[in-house]
Amino acid sequence: xxxxxxxxxxALPRKYVPILVTALLLAGMFLAGGVRYTGFASGxxxxxxxxxxxxxxxxxxxxxxxxxxxxIDLSVGxxxxxxxxxxxTLLKDGWSPWPVMALVLVIGTVLGLGMGAIIQxxxxxxxxxxLAGMFLAxxxxxxxxxxxxxxDDPAFTAFAQTRIDLGGxxxxxPSVVVAAVVVLVAVYVLHFRRLGRNVYAIGGNxxxxxxxxLPVARTKVTVYAISGFCSASGGxxxxxxxxxxYGLHAAGMELDAIAAVVIGGTLLTGGSGYLLGTVLxxxxxxxxxxxxxxxxxxxxxxxxxxxxxxxxxxxxxxxLITARRR
Amino acid sequence: xxxxxxxxxxxxxxxxxxGVKALDGVDFRLLxxxxxxxxxxxxxxxxxxIKVLTGVYDIDDGEMELEGRPxxxxxxxxAQQAGISTVYQEVNLCPNLSxxxxxxxxxxxRRLGHIRWKRMRHRAGELLHRLDLDLDVSAxxxxxxxxxxxxxxxxxxxxxEAKVLVLDEPTSSLDAGEVAQLFRVMRRLKEQGIAIxxxxxxxxxxxxxxxxxxxxxxxxxxxEYLTSELSQVELVGKMIGRELADLExxxxxxxxxxxxxxxxxxxxxxxxxxxxxxxxIHEGEVVGLAGLLGSGRTELARLLFGADHAGTGSLRIAGxxxxxxxxxxxxxxNLAFCSENxxxxxxxxxxTVRENIVLALQAARGWTRPLPRRRQDELVAKYIxxxxxxxxxxxxxxxxxxxxxxxxxxxxxxxxxEPRLLILDEPTRGIDVGAKAEIQRLVAELSDGxxxxxxxxxxxxxxxxxxxxxxxxxxxxxxxxxxxxEGLTSEVLxxxxxxxxxx
Ligand SMILES: Nc1ncnc2c1ncn2[C@@H]1O[C@H](COP(=O)(O)OP(=O)(O)OP(=O)(O)O)[C@@H](O)[C@H]1O
Ligand SMILES: [Mg+2]
Numbered sequence: 078x079x080x081x082x083x084x085x086x087x088a089l090p091r092k093y094v095p096i097l098v099t100a101l102l103l104a105g106m107f108l109a110g111g112v113r114y115t116g117f118a119s120g121x122x123x124x125x126x127x128x129x130x131x132x133x134x135x136x137x138x139x140x141x142x143x144x145x146x147x148x149i150d151l152s153v154g155x156x157x158x159x160x161x162x163x164x165x166t167l168l169k170d171g172w173s174p175w176p177v178m179a180l181v182l183v184i185g186t187v188l189g190l191g192m193g194a195i196i197q198x199x200x201x202x203x204x205x206x207x208l209a210g211m212f213l214a215x216x217x218x219x220x221x222x223x224x225x226x227x228x229d230d231p232a233f234t235a236f237a238q239t240r241i242d243l244g245g246x247x248x249x250x251p252s253v254v255v256a257a258v259v260v261l262v263a264v265y266v267l268h269f270r271r272l273g274r275n276v277y278a279i280g281g282n283x284x285x286x287x288x289x290x291l292p293v294a295r296t297k298v299t300v301y302a303i304s305g306f307c308s309a310s311g312g313x314x315x316x317x318x319x320x321x322x323y324g325l326h327a328a329g330m331e332l333d334a335i336a337a338v339v340i341g342g343t344l345l346t347g348g349s350g351y352l353l354g355t356v357l358x359x360x361x362x363x364x365x366x367x368x369x370x371x372x373x374x375x376x377x378x379x380x381x382x383x384x385x386x387x388x389x390x391x392x393x394x395x396x397l398i399t400a401r402r403r
Numbered sequence: 404x405x406x407x408x409x410x411x412x413x414x415x416x417x418x419x420x421x422g423v424k425a426l427d428g429v430d431f432r433l434l435x436x437x438x439x440x441x442x443x444x445x446x447x448x449x450x451x452x453i454k455v456l457t458g459v460y461d462i463d464d465g466e467m468e469l470e471g472r473p474x475x476x477x478x479x480x481x482a483q484q485a486g487i488s489t490v491y492q493e494v495n496l497c498p499n500l501s502x503x504x505x506x507x508x509x510x511x512x513r514r515l516g517h518i519r520w521k522r523m524r525h526r527a528g529e530l531l532h533r534l535d536l537d538l539d540v541s542a543x544x545x546x547x548x549x550x551x552x553x554x555x556x557x558x559x560x561x562x563x564e565a566k567v568l569v570l571d572e573p574t575s576s577l578d579a580g581e582v583a584q585l586f587r588v589m590r591r592l593k594e595q596g597i598a599i600x601x602x603x604x605x606x607x608x609x610x611x612x613x614x615x616x617x618x619x620x621x622x623x624x625x626x627e628y629l630t631s632e633l634s635q636v637e638l639v640g641k642m643i644g645r646e647l648a649d650l651e652x653x654x655x656x657x658x659x660x661x662x663x664x665x666x667x668x669x670x671x672x673x674x675x676x677x678x679x680x681x682x683x684i685h686e687g688e689v690v691g692l693a694g695l696l697g698s699g700r701t702e703l704a705r706l707l708f709g710a711d712h713a714g715t716g717s718l719r720i721a722g723x724x725x726x727x728x729x730x731x732x733x734x735x736x737n738l739a740f741c742s743e744n745x746x747x748x749x750x751x752x753x754x755t756v757r758e759n760i761v762l763a764l765q766a767a768r769g770w771t772r773p774l775p776r777r778r779q780d781e782l783v784a785k786y787i788x789x790x791x792x793x794x795x796x797x798x799x800x801x802x803x804x805x806x807x808x809x810x811x812x813x814x815x816x817x818x819x820x821e822p823r824l825l826i827l828d829e830p831t832r833g834i835d836v837g838a839k840a841e842i843q844r845l846v847a848e849l850s851d852g853x854x855x856x857x858x859x860x861x862x863x864x865x866x867x868x869x870x871x872x873x874x875x876x877x878x879x880x881x882x883x884x885x886x887x888x889e890g891l892t893s894e895v896l897x898x899x900x901x902x903x904x905x906x
Contacts, residue, residue: 092543269518271511274500278508281497288459288495289559290480291509348499 092349095342098394099357102387106364114371120247126363131252132157132314134359137334138263139189139307141355142300144338145267146279147347148203150301152192152210153308154330156185158323159214160312165226165322174232182309188214189305193298207301211331218324225323228316237317252314259310264352276300280347336384337362340391361387410435410470410598411456411487411567417464418448418455418622420803423794425451428465429624431617433567433598438589440613440630441602444642444835445807446793448622449602450492453571457482457489470566483509488565492572492602492806492833494552496559498545503527505544506559530558535584549744550576550696554585561588568592569600572806574608575833576743578696578861579897586612604807604835605862606635620644643837662686663722665855666738666824668707670716676702679715680881682874684824689846689856691870691887693863693896699879700859701743704826707857708740709733721823734767739822741814743829743859749813752802756792757783759801760815767820786815789845791838807834814842818849825849826857831865843869863893875899 111118127134136153143150160181167177192210196203228234240248267273275296278286287293311330316322341358343350365383369375409432418426426448433439441449454460456467458476467474469485476482479489496505503524504511512522527540536554544552553576560568568589574582589599589612603609609616610630618625618641625641633641662685672679677699684690692700705711707718709727718725720736727733730740742749750759760783765774783797790811792804801812810833817825827846831839846869850856860866866873867887873896875883883899885891 269520270516271509271513271518274504274508274511274518278497278500278504281499282495285495285497288479288489288491289497289509290478290483292480348497 095391095394096351096354096357099341099354099361099391103357103361103364106361106368110364110368110371114368117367117371120245122367124243124247124249124253126360126367127253127256128250129318129366130359130363131250131256132311132318133330133333133337133362134256134356135259135307135314136311136330137337137355137359138259138352139304139311140331140334141338141341141343141350141352142263142267142276142307143203143304144335144343144345145276145347145350146297146300147283148196148297148300149207149335149345150189150192150304151204151207151331152188152214153304153311153334154327154332155211155214155218156188156305156308157312157315157327157330158218158325160185160309161316161319161322161326162218162221162226162324163322164313164316165228166221168228168230168233169226174230178313181313182306185305185307185309185312186302187305189308190298190302192305193301196301197294197297203301215324221324223324225321225325228320228322233317234320237320250317252317255310255314259307260352260356267352272296272299277348280344280349282348333362333384336388340387342391408471409433412468413452413456413465414467415465416452416455416462416467418451418460419463422796422799423803425622426455427622429619429622431624432627433600434615435566435598436593436596437614438593438599438601438612440609440616441600441619442609442616442638442642443619445811445833445838446621446805447619447642449619450571450805451622452619453489453491453569453600453602457487457569480509483563486564486566487569488560488563488567489569490553490556490560490571490573494549494556496544496552496556498543500544501541502531502538502544502547502555503540505555506530506540506562510563527558530562531555534558534588535580548576548697548701550578550581553577554581557585557588561592565597567598567600571602572604572833573601574603574605576696576829576861581696582608604833604839606638606836610635618642639836642835662688662853664719665721666707667719668716669719671706671713671718672715673702673706673711674714676711676879677706678880682881682884684855684857686823686855687850687853688872689850689858689870691866691873692857692859692876693866693873694876694900696861697879698876698900699881700876701828702879703874703876703881704740704828704857704859707824708738708826710740734763734820734822737820737823738826739763739817739820739824740826741817741828741830743832749816750801750809752800754801755798756787756801756804756812757797759812760786760797760819763816764819782819783815786819789841790815791841807838810834811838811842818845821849822854824855824857826859828859829861830858831860831862839865863896867891867893867896 136157140150140153163181163184164177188210192206195201196206236251239251241251242248267276275291278291279293279296283293315326319326337358338355339345340361341354343354362384366380369377369379411433413431416426416429429452431452443449455462458478458481462475474485476485500508506527507523511518513519524540531538534554538551544555553573557573573585593599601613613630615627615629617627620642664683665686666684668680668682670679670681680703692703694700706713708730709732710730712728718727725736757779761774761779768774787795787797792808792811801809814830831842834842843865846856858866858869870887872884872886874881875885877900
């Protein structure tokens, strides 16, 4: 059985069900917010969710690649923090912005590449390797400095304050554009490039992928490099957003990213899921925060509690869907 | 005219696994334009030789030449690039990807690196059409039966412009029609000068298609023969190292007996899987199910077992109405189901042979009442020797066993339960001639002891040898129920399957 019937939609391939559920959840949350709070149901509120979570979205894109192969990357939050730290320090030392950005992207990619190579060639669990990577990157932050370093490079601050007008009082930040580009490129790679198809194949059955003559080792290493690159990009966006570098930035962001991917319907066992789901997942997380800030009296820890409950619900749902597949 | 030199030559090949010498000094050669069968019992080393050849395993000893040049492959990818296209023993495809992708992944039609999906689907459709298969190529592979998956794997392999085509038990889940299709394709490729290495436990198939064969026994070379110069009896003798006389056939047909009904299905059905059917299975009765692939044999069995929910009808077990909603409930009522899909639904590769065998028995007892280790060892030893599982080491990991021996382990798991009704879905798939006879004897013995058996097999001879009555399925409908008496032959059965009417 590959299809199930959804009232009003006819038969829907089962693989799209998780995404649909996430989309409905998002719509429901938005409606509920709009009914409950004045000023909630405006376009800018939605755009703000994008603006405040652009860096998370970019990071989650990388994590999606990794999870689709059946792996996991716990180092992303630390790599984001390290990137902000490198940016702030080098700018303070008088580097010009472009080489700094290029260097940060290279560092992130190389870190990912290294972890991927260790996972693949020493056959160590990705969980362990990226956990080590997480401590390593966080530790490097403190080697650079323990205090928060402000960024006052004029190019950076100008970029951070740029608003792209969409007309009708609506605006987005350049970060949103960057995130959108990253998402589109990633969707293209996943669905129209061999690399992307190999990612799905490996997640489906690694042994079979190897026997079919697919470049399993190369693909797996690449996926971690992509994740490292995305984390570094997320780090750059975060340094625009925060205008500082700090070892405590992005604490726990790896978990937010993983949560977004899972809520977006991607299976942790790999091979099944879509990037669109990840985008929706990030929006769900962002909208929870927005609702809590509109509520005003709730402490921000409620965000965590809601995310936790949602994760439970989604993992249960996936379990049911996969169990009923036959 | 001198015969053409071999396209592939392997000399003195050796391969060791911890505790096992899987190959020892094996020589093998493959001529262009021939079909060469690799023969041997379960665990003889056939798949290992293929995996060594295609770069899945490193070679421990010996050397290899492809077209006269020394060759060694570090990965299946390298072997593929050198012109060796392979279908490995178990279906090795990605269930989450579409049919079209499974055929083309790794060599998708592209323009500037951009995958051309439409073209890919179109070509996949054409390719499958040539194999007489009409599938929705954009559906996920997992939605199709094992047999179809096997055909897809074959389609993938034959589409590559290869010099050598390796087929390790490609026909294990195929029915006669599909085998004929495959053989047609193989003959065409052979005419084009492609060398084909073919493994099968069906001797008739081997004699139909192979020009030459190489026989292995316990990892050693027995010899290379022309098919036309070796009789089936001699072949079996060389494979098992003793005379066929030891494998005495089951005498006569099973006699029908007067016993009470055990399972009564009335108008049981499930939309899209199988039309409502009525079937009674008596105690101690062996009921065979015959029919083409996709005719609904497995679906019927799954309904009886509660693995799928019935949409209509009722089921009575031993006179009581039973509403089996889960396999657990069925096991509780002493039904057992040995699935055809051992890789996905059966064995736990990381557990040992012993643990895999006692799994169902332990689950039936409940985890609070562990089976004493002494009793486990006794039972396991009994079935290892009864089914001739090799290596006969209960502590070996199941994933290290050969395909046929894994199948025997799965069978042992359900036999050990001594259920009232045992459903066997293709139990002898991939099992060598000797062990097949053992399993058939065991089934006959168990049914004499009062156990009812529902026996599904694509091999009609096997169904006829064991069953008291045969149910014939066609297009997901139970079209006939025939008593297995003198009048029933495999020809009659084939006729019934084809025409869909009871004779
Ligand atoms: N990865 C492994 N580790 C340890 N032993 C192995 C491994 N793979 C195979 N063997 C052993 O090597 C021997 C040969 O196995 P192989 O799979 O080649 O048999 P086969 O001839 O293909 O049998 P079948 O007809 O059952 O498929 C067997 O004894 C098997 O247990
Ligand atoms: Mg084998």
